[in-house]
Amino acid sequence: MNKKAEGPKKEKVVGTPALFVTEWWTQFLWDMYCPGCQTPLVGRLIAEAIEELGIGDRAIMVMGNGCHAYLAGGLDFDVTSGGHGRAPDIATAMKRVMPDGIVFTVQGDGDCVAIGADALIGALSRGEKITIIMVNNTNYGTTGGQMAPTTIVGQVTTTSPQGRNPDVEGYPTHAAELVATFRGVSYSARGSLHTTANYRRTKKYITTAFQRQAEGVGLSFVEVITACPPNWHMTPIESLAWIEEKAIPDFPLGEFKNVTHIE
Amino acid sequence: MGDRIFIEGNEAVGWGALSAGCDCYFAYPISPQNEIPEFFSREMPKRGKVFVQAQSETGTIGMLYGAAAIGVRAMTSTSSPGWGLMQEGMSNLSGARLPCVIVLVQRVGPAVQNLQHAQMDYKSVTRGGGGGDYRNMVLAPSSVQETHDIVQLAFYLADKYSNPVVVLMDALMGHIFEPLEVKTLDFGPLPSKDDWRLRLRGQRKDGKHIVSPAKGMAEGYIDYLRNLREKYKSMESEIRYEGYMIDDAELVLVAYGYCARVCEEAVNEARAQGLKAGLLRPITLWPFPYKDIRDKAAQGCKFLVVEDSLGQMVDDVRMGVEGKAEVSLVDITFRHIASEDGMIMPQRVVEEIKRLI
Numbered sequence: 001m002n003k004k005a006e007g008p009k010k011e012k013v014v015g016t017p018a019l020f021v022t023e024w025w026t027q028f029l030w031d032m033y034c035p036g037c038q039t040p041l042v043g044r045l046i047a048e049a050i051e052e053l054g055i056g057d058r059a060i061m062v063m064g065n066g067c068h069a070y071l072a073g074g075l076d077f078d079v080t081s082g083g084h085g086r087a088p089d090i091a092t093a094m095k096r097v098m099p100d101g102i103v104f105t106v107q108g109d110g111d112c113v114a115i116g117a118d119a120l121i122g123a124l125s126r127g128e129k130i131t132i133i134m135v136n137n138t139n140y141g142t143t144g145g146q147m148a149p150t151t152i153v154g155q156v157t158t159t160s161p162q163g164r165n166p167d168v169e170g171y172p173t174h175a176a177e178l179v180a181t182f183r184g185v186s187y188s189a190r191g192s193l194h195t196t197a198n199y200r201r202t203k204k205y206i207t208t209a210f211q212r213q214a215e216g217v218g219l220s221f222v223e224v225i226t227a228c229p230p231n232w233h234m235t236p237i238e239s240l241a242w243i244e245e246k247a248i249p250d251f252p253l254g255e256f257k258n259v260t261h262i263e
Numbered sequence: 264m265g266d267r268i269f270i271e272g273n274e275a276v277g278w279g280a281l282s283a284g285c286d287c288y289f290a291y292p293i294s295p296q297n298e299i300p301e302f303f304s305r306e307m308p309k310r311g312k313v314f315v316q317a318q319s320e321t322g323t324i325g326m327l328y329g330a331a332a333i334g335v336r337a338m339t340s341t342s343s344p345g346w347g348l349m350q351e352g353m354s355n356l357s358g359a360r361l362p363c364v365i366v367l368v369q370r371v372g373p374a375v376q377n378l379q380h381a382q383m384d385y386k387s388v389t390r391g392g393g394g395g396d397y398r399n400m401v402l403a404p405s406s407v408q409e410t411h412d413i414v415q416l417a418f419y420l421a422d423k424y425s426n427p428v429v430v431l432m433d434a435l436m437g438h439i440f441e442p443l444e445v446k447t448l449d450f451g452p453l454p455s456k457d458d459w460r461l462r463l464r465g466q467r468k469d470g471k472h473i474v475s476p477a478k479g480m481a482e483g484y485i486d487y488l489r490n491l492r493e494k495y496k497s498m499e500s501e502i503r504y505e506g507y508m509i510d511d512a513e514l515v516l517v518a519y520g521y522c523a524r525v526c527e528e529a530v531n532e533a534r535a536q537g538l539k540a541g542l543l544r545p546i547t548l549w550p551f552p553y554k555d556i557r558d559k560a561a562q563g564c565k566f567l568v569v570e571d572s573l574g575q576m577v578d579d580v581r582m583g584v585e586g587k588a589e590v591s592l593v594d595i596t597f598r599h600i601a602s603e604d605g606m607i608m609p610q611r612v613v614e615e616i617k618r619l620i
């Protein structure tokens with residue numbers, strides 16, 4: 001999490017989408033992320049999706065509170081961040097005032113389905129025509145790896161040191177499935193980035209989600225499972241294997257809802 | 264002259280906001296201010312403006328933040344329990360220096376109690392209430408016409424200082440019916456929001472804008488705090504109060520909202536009995552007219568604070584007099600009946616005036 005004294009070269013990585021990696025990013029945000037963190041990839045996929053759909057000029061974004069929020073400086077859109085979990089409320093107001101805007105939030109799992117659950121449910125039940133990208137690393141990353149609603153059964157965190165015990169701590173919240181039950185939703189999917197094939201699929205999910213917003217159909221939602229190696233006490237490579245073996249059996253990947261109009 | 268309508272205080276809030284060109288209103292139902300969201304749900308769609316009913320007051324205050332961040336005029340309203348829920352959002356709005364208006368129609372507390380009037384949120388409104396070190400600007404009307412006018416002033420001051428402004432009412436001020444002339448007030452030019460507000464990417468004429476309470480990190484935290492402090496200091500030029508029979512007064516009553524109306528009657532009655540009482544009614548509760556109170560104390564006046572709480576504004580009056588004058592209090596325990604339905608009556612205030620002069 002700490003900013004290193006020496007930064008790398010400040011030129012863009014070859015092939016980086018134009019809407020990703022701003023001055024801010026190259027100057028001091030790129031190294032806010034831990035080695036093996038997959039959150040920046042989510043930022044990249046968002047930038048690529050928006051660029052490919054040609055809707056970049058209409059975009060504006062809202063960050064939650066957490067590691068994902070450093071993407072505020074990476075993605076080249078005007079951005080705000082308010083209270084923890086409030087992003088869907090903030091995005092609601094922006095979209096209502098600027099219905100032609102492409103308004104999206106990037107939120108963590110704790111931000112989205114714990115402290116911000118009321119904001120999420122509110123936006124879902126109103127069918128706000130926004131896009132929510134939820135980065136699910138199964139714990140509170142920024143604060144040092146505490147249990148989240150998405151922590152899987154048996155997973156050790158700093159507040160579930162014996163492993164999440166369902167008798168005491170219940171079961172993981174499945175956001176993408178929950179979101180799909182709302183009538184005002186056009187799209188809900190869960191992807192991961194732990195293999196190339198999944199990375200590509202997740203890009204398709206994110207692209208479809210933005211496309212639905214561009215079409216003006218309901219709320220669109222993508223949950224992305226991402227590695228958080230330091231808090232999982234694993235190497236980046238071990239983290240990818242853990243996603244495959246432990247996380248995905250609990251968090252099935254795929255599309256849970258995909259409609260082009262809402263009855 | 265505009266049309267005159269006979270209307271209650273809560274609806275005057277709505278007319279004031281429309282006169283001010285309010286673009287968005289965010290609602291969550293709570294008594295005794297439901298006429299406000301109902302007004303906007305009726306009036307905003309007709310005008311192509313935004314009305315959203317949120318899932319809670321944490322939602323309305325979050326929406327207010329979103330609307331203020333893109334630079335439109337936005338408002339919400341609530342009552343005391345909802346105000347409690349809004350505190351984190353208030354801290355965020357202040358931290359991000361976002362102009363917006365919050366109307367608080369106070370009711371009895373602590374906790375939920377019932378729906379009747381009281382003035383128990385003075386401290387949390389004037390001191391902040393969420394995390395961190397910040398100030399809300401606070402305006403308190405005491406008639407239907409003034410409510411309408413003050414809501415417009417609130418939008419102006421919010422934009423002028425890029426700060427949330429709270430209009431502090433109580434259930435009686437919300438439900439009192441009086442004639443109202445609806446008219447747009449012109450307070451003068453305002454700074455442009457273009458150098459900070461958020462835009463769609465294609466509308467940008469300069470670089471990327473970031474609106475965030477954590478922006479202090481980027482501009483240097485202590486500089487950010489200094490800037491906030493300077494802003495709060497500069498707001499002192501907006502101090503407003505109304506004096507009633509105050510020039511020769513030996514005893515100065517200090518009250519706002521419905522209690523100020525009660526005190527006006529009490530002053531009339533006292534004067535009829537030859538007692539030199541006057542009323543100083545702060546219109547800005549923060550910044551507070553400390554200096555004007557100090558000046559009256561220096562003239563040898565005594566003070567009687569009348570407020571429908573256990574005593575909150577009285578602390579500001581004591582701070583104002585700096586120990587140089589006697590400060591007495593008529594508080595909620597002086598109500599004419601010992602229930603939530605009671606109110607502080609002019610007779611009780613007159614009794615205190617007689618005792619003190």
Ligand code: SF4
Nearest residue numbers: 033034037067141228
């Ligand atoms: S704590 Fe986890 S989510 Fe946060 S930057 Fe590090 S790896 Fe990424």
